[in-house]
Amino acid sequence: MTGKLEGKVAFITGAARGQGRSHAITLAKEGADIIAVDICKQVETVPYDTARPEDLAETVRQVEALDRRIISAEIDIRDFAALKQFVDGAVADLGRLDIVLANAGISTPADSLGMDEETWNTMIDVNLTGQWKTLRASVPHIIAGDRGGSVVITSSLAAIYANPGTAHYSAAKAGLVMLAKVLAKELAPHSIRVNTVHPTTVATDMILNEPTYKLFRPDLEHPTREDFEEAARTLNRLPIAAMEPVDISNAILYLVSDEGRYVTGTTHVVDAGGQL
Amino acid sequence: MTGRLEGKVAFITGAARGQGRSHAVRLAQEGADIIAIDLCAQIDSVSYPMSTPDDLAETVKQVEAMDRRIHAVQADVRDRAALQAAFDAGVAELGRIDIVLGNAGIAPMSLHPTPEEWQDVLDVNLTGVYHTVEVAKQALIDNGGGAIVLTSSTAGINGIGGDTPGGLGYTAAKHGVVGLMRSYANTLAKHSIRVNTVHPTGVNTPMVVNESMQEFLQQDPTMGQAMMNALPVDMLEPVDISNAILFLVSDDARYVTGVTFPVDAGFTNKR
Numbered sequence: 001m002t003g004k005l006e007g008k009v010a011f012i013t014g015a016a017r018g019q020g021r022s023h024a025i026t027l028a029k030e031g032a033d034i035i036a037v038d039i040c041k042q043v044e045t046v047p048y049d050t051a052r053p054e055d056l057a058e059t060v061r062q063v064e065a066l067d068r069r070i071i072s073a074e075i076d077i078r079d080f081a082a083l084k085q086f087v088d089g090a091v092a093d094l095g096r097l098d099i100v101l102a103n104a105g106i107s108t109p110a111d112s113l114g115m116d117e118e119t120w121n122t123m124i125d126v127n128l129t130g131q132w133k134t135l136r137a138s139v140p141h142i143i144a145g146d147r148g149g150s151v152v153i154t155s156s157l158a159a160i161y162a163n164p165g166t167a168h169y170s171a172a173k174a175g176l177v178m179l180a181k182v183l184a185k186e187l188a189p190h191s192i193r194v195n196t197v198h199p200t201t202v203a204t205d206m207i208l209n210e211p212t213y214k215l216f217r218p219d220l221e222h223p224t225r226e227d228f229e230e231a232a233r234t235l236n237r238l239p240i241a242a243m244e245p246v247d248i249s250n251a252i253l254y255l256v257s258d259e260g261r262y263v264t265g266t267t268h269v270v271d272a273g274g275q276l
Numbered sequence: 277m278t279g280r281l282e283g284k285v286a287f288i289t290g291a292a293r294g295q296g297r298s299h300a301v302r303l304a305q306e307g308a309d310i311i312a313i314d315l316c317a318q319i320d321s322v323s324y325p326m327s328t329p330d331d332l333a334e335t336v337k338q339v340e341a342m343d344r345r346i347h348a349v350q351a352d353v354r355d356r357a358a359l360q361a362a363f364d365a366g367v368a369e370l371g372r373i374d375i376v377l378g379n380a381g382i383a384p385m386s387l388h389p390t391p392e393e394w395q396d397v398l399d400v401n402l403t404g405v406y407h408t409v410e411v412a413k414q415a416l417i418d419n420g421g422g423a424i425v426l427t428s429s430t431a432g433i434n435g436i437g438g439d440t441p442g443g444l445g446y447t448a449a450k451h452g453v454v455g456l457m458r459s460y461a462n463t464l465a466k467h468s469i470r471v472n473t474v475h476p477t478g479v480n481t482p483m484v485v486n487e488s489m490q491e492f493l494q495q496d497p498t499m500g501q502a503m504m505n506a507l508p509v510d511m512l513e514p515v516d517i518s519n520a521i522l523f524l525v526s527d528d529a530r531y532v533t534g535v536t537f538p539v540d541a542g543f544t545n546k547r
Contacts, residue, residue: 181545188506188542200531236531237465243531250528259519262477262505262512265545269535273465276458276534 003031004257009094011035011087011138013077013130014104016051018204019154021059022245023101026253028068032099035090036060037083039104040074045122046106048209069094077104077130083137097141099256102131102153102176107206109215112167120168127172132179139183139192148191150256153180154248155196157271165215177267184265193264195255200271201232203242237273279307280526285370287311287363289353289408290380292327294481295427297335298514299377299521304344306522308375311366312336312348313359315380319400321393321442323386324486345370353380353404360411367415374419375525376412378405378426378453384442386488387495393442401449402456409460409471421468423525424460427517428453428473430540434547438496454536461534470533472524477540480511506542 010027014020016038024034040053056072063070071090075082091097105127110119131153142149158166159173177196184194201207208225216231217223229241251270254260269275286303290296292314300310316329332348339346347369349362367373381401384393405426416422430436432450437443454473461471478484520539523529538544 184542184545185506188546189508191507193507193542237462238468238470238531238533239466240531247528247531251523251532254520254523254528259516259523260539262507262509262516262541263520263539264507264542266538266540268537270529270532271534272531273461273470273533276462276465 003029004253004259006031008032008098009035009091009096010099010101010256011097012101012103013037013134015059015072016040016055017059018206019202019245019248020101020103021062022249023103023252024059024070025062025066026246026249027099027256028063028066028070030253030257031068033069033094034063035087035094036070036072037075037077037086039076043106043122043126045108045119047108047211048205050106077134078125080133080137083133087137087141091141096145097138098145098147098149100135100138100142100151101252102134102151104130104134105154105206107169107212109165109211110168111165115168123168124172127169128175131176135183139187142192143190149193150260151183151192151194152252152255153194153196155198155267157198157200157269157274159198160267160269160275163215181265188264193260195264195266195268197248197251197255198267198269198271199243199248200236200274201242202245202248204245207242235274236271237276240272243270243272279305280522280528281375282307284308284374285311285367285372286375286377286525287313287366287373287412288377288379289313289404291335291348292316292331293335294483295479295514295517296379297338298518299379300335300346301338301342302515302518302522303375303525304339304342304346306526307344309345309370310339310347311363311370312346313351313353313362313380315352316350319382319396321384321390321396322382323384323388323488324482326382353407354399356407356411359407363411372419373412373415374422376409376416376422376424377521378408378424380404381427381483383446383483383489385438385440385446385492386442387491389440389442391441393440394445397442397445398449401446402452405453406456409456413464416469417467424469424471425521425524426453426457426471426473428475428536430475430477430538430543432473432475433536433538433544458534465533470529472533472535472537474517474520474524475536475538475540475544476512476517477505477543478511479517480513484511505540506546509541512539512541
């Protein structure tokens with residue numbers, strides 16, 4: 001059977017692991033070739049291990065096992081010049097660009113008024129400005145292709161629903177909503193669609209770490225995954241603690257495929273009823 | 277290849293034509309059997325021709341052509357007892373229920389408005405949707421889970437539709453459907469039943485593409501402007517809404533509940 005994205009090319013940031021890797025594999029299964037970036041080193045202020053070169057190599061291996069092409073690079077989305085140079089070259093090699101997934105992001109739980117400036121600034125630089133740089137480096141290629149296209153920016157339930165200890169994260173994720181909506185309006189005449197996805201907790205390395213567990217269980221000194229899941233389950237209306245990366249990939253697949261050809265400017269919530 | 281809804285049964289109101297028929301056919305393509313309901317008769321305050329028994333027969337023919345089973349009944353969503361009987365008979369024949377689509381609706385908007393439009397559109401587009409969920413709710417709980425999609429509109433998000441009794445009623449009913457959805461999403465989540473709304477912009481169906489509605493839209497130039505999409509497309513096809521619903525009712529969206537899902541070519545964002 002022919003895939004839903006046969007002949008298309010997708011650019012994905014944060015593709016070394018977690019949701020980004022899942023998106024790369026899901027889109028490749030449907031026939032897309034992939035342009036993948038990830039920082040692949042420790043990001044300052046982040047209290048869990050960020051992706052490493054071997055993670056990105058694993059994404060490359062899994063996409064190639066599906067007989068799709070993938071071009072990858074270790075790039076920090078805060079570095080526009082590096083992003084642009086890489087995307088320009090990769091699009092030339094693969095011949096076109098149709099889809100952009102601005103997915104890279106960090107989580108640094110911190111007290112809203114007590115956090116240091118580096119924590120605040122790094123969050124905004126990566127989770128908000130980094131997404132803008134991602135789009136700035138890539139969307140002109142979709143416009144130039146003149147075939148239309150689809151952009152999905154990964155926001156969060158945190159853009160809609162307030163949780164203590166996430167002011168910088170939530171501000172960045174909420175900023176992405178209007179970035180997407182303004183771009184949706186500007187790019188609609190080019191038949192380029194722009195939407196945000198809003199996941200609740202997903203079982204990835206960004207979430208499965210003690211500092212995040214403590215956000216959910218401030219009552220415990222060293223909360224475990226079980227302690228976290230007990231609290232997370234009460235946030236979701238559906239009886240689950242965390243979603244799997246593929247649940248977000250499936251939502252994105254709908255948005256970027258022809259099935260979502262008239263969906264633009266929307267906030268696409270995948271949150272097990274968390275906002276209710 | 278196995279369909280995404282193999283072995284499932286879907287209950288669809290307003291299934292004789294337009295979006296409802298498209299949903300029946302699209303879900304059947306993915307393996308679902310169908311319980312199809314439609315009034316197949318005229319409501320006096322509606323100025324365009326409503327569905328007929330021949331329309332419902334055509335839906336049956338198209339679903340059966342895909343080797344799926346369909347239990348079709350002429351019933352009025354305003355009549356709880358008749359709707360319950362039709363639903364129960366369908367479940368008895370097809371063996372289970374997994375999916376409920378509250379799709380039936382009318383748009384009593386014309387250049388010659390009547391006071392009756394208000395009550396008729398609320399009865400069909402809001403109370404009818406409530407009845408649709410109520411007749412199926414317990415069976416979905418007994419099934420151990422399921423998915424409900426209620427068809428709202430861009431008029432369920434924005435104050436559009438004009439100031440006739442029918443236009444105001446349409447917008448009020450479509451907003452009301454969102455309240456129903458959010459409440460059901462809360463109360464049914466513990467049973468693993470998901471509830472969402474879809475919000476289409478103008479779709480190429482007999483409810484929109486008819487002389488009376490086109491006159492109504494053209495009477496006021498701001499109305500025509502208000503109906504302009506952001507993407508360069510005048511009108512969506514029914515299958516575009518069916519594809520959104522397919523996503524929502526399939527396992528791809530197993531953790532999506534309580535959301536308002538626009539399929540509107542950027543209409544809402546543009547306003």
